[in-house]
Amino acid sequence: MKYDKYHECIKKDKKVFLSLYLSKIYVMLSISTKYAIKAVLYLAVNSTVDKKILAKDISAPTGIPKAYLSKILQELSRHNIISSVKGPNGGFYLTAENQQTSLIKIVDLIDGEHRLKSCVLTIHDCDADHPCPLHNMVGTTKSRFISKLETTSIHDLVNDIKTGKSHLPL
Numbered sequence: 001m002k003y004d005k006y007h008e009c010i011k012k013d014k015k016v017f018l019s020l021y022l023s024k025i026y027v028m029l030s031i032s033t034k035y036a037i038k039a040v041l042y043l044a045v046n047s048t049v050d051k052k053i054l055a056k057d058i059s060a061p062t063g064i065p066k067a068y069l070s071k072i073l074q075e076l077s078r079h080n081i082i083s084s085v086k087g088p089n090g091g092f093y094l095t096a097e098n099q100q101t102s103l104i105k106i107v108d109l110i111d112g113e114h115r116l117k118s119c120v121l122t123i124h125d126c127d128a129d130h131p132c133p134l135h136n137m138v139g140t141t142k143s144r145f146i147s148k149l150e151t152t153s154i155h156d157l158v159n160d161i162k163t164g165k166s167h168l169p170l
Contacts, residue, residue, distance in 0.1 A: 033110040035064045036072050040106065042170050043082055044094045044158045052084075052091025061170045072110070079109055099155035107149055116146050 029037075042062050047053045055073055059066040073092055077084040081101050084092045107116065119126035119135070120142075126132040128139075160166040 029107060030111050030115070032068075032072065033107050035062075035069065036076060036106050036110050037103065038062050038168075038170075039064060039069060039072060040076065040082060040094070040154055041157060041161070041168055043092055044099055044154050045161060045168065045170075047091070047093035049083075049093055049095065052089070052093045054091045058092070075109065076106070079105075081106060081109065094154070096155075099158065100153050102150055103152050103154070103157075104146070104149040116142070116149075 039058055039062055042058055043053060055070045056066055058064070058073075059069050062069070064072075073082065073084070076082045077092065080098070082092055082098055083095050084090065119132055120138055121132045121134055123132045126135055128135075131139075157166070161168050
């Protein structure tokens with residue numbers, strides 16, 4: 001009887017561990033990437049070519065520190081993920097073309113291409129032929145997540161926000 005309860009706890013602990021691992025550790029994007037996506041979505045919903053927004057005006061509603069946000073926006077602009085204009089009537093905005101950018105492009109730019117594809121235990125030679133102990137537990141979930149990032153555009157997320165499928169409290 002004690003033995004069965006012990007194994008039930010172990011099984012339950014493994015499920016809890018995996019759930020926490022997937023939701024809190026693995027799937028978590030870096031704070032910088034979260035900030036970048038949040039700022040891009042804010043711009044996509046609130047800016048136009050005629051209504052450019054300054055970094056300081058994005059900082060408060062998004063909760064992103066202004067200096068940090070400015071660096072992120074400059075990097076996004078340099079790689080044509082967002083558009084910008086310098087000068088007295090300048091600021092940041094998104095064009096229809098910018099909105100077609102996939103989320104993976106933002107993640108790769110900010111976090112690097114290897115972050116999502118690297119071993120969850122940071123074992124250098126972990127791959128399908130030489131898997132780490134967690135490789136098979138997260139492999140499918142990881143692949144699905146990457147696939148979603150590759151196939152989801154900024155425009156897709158904006159449509160979800162505008163149609164009420166998702167919520168962006170800004």
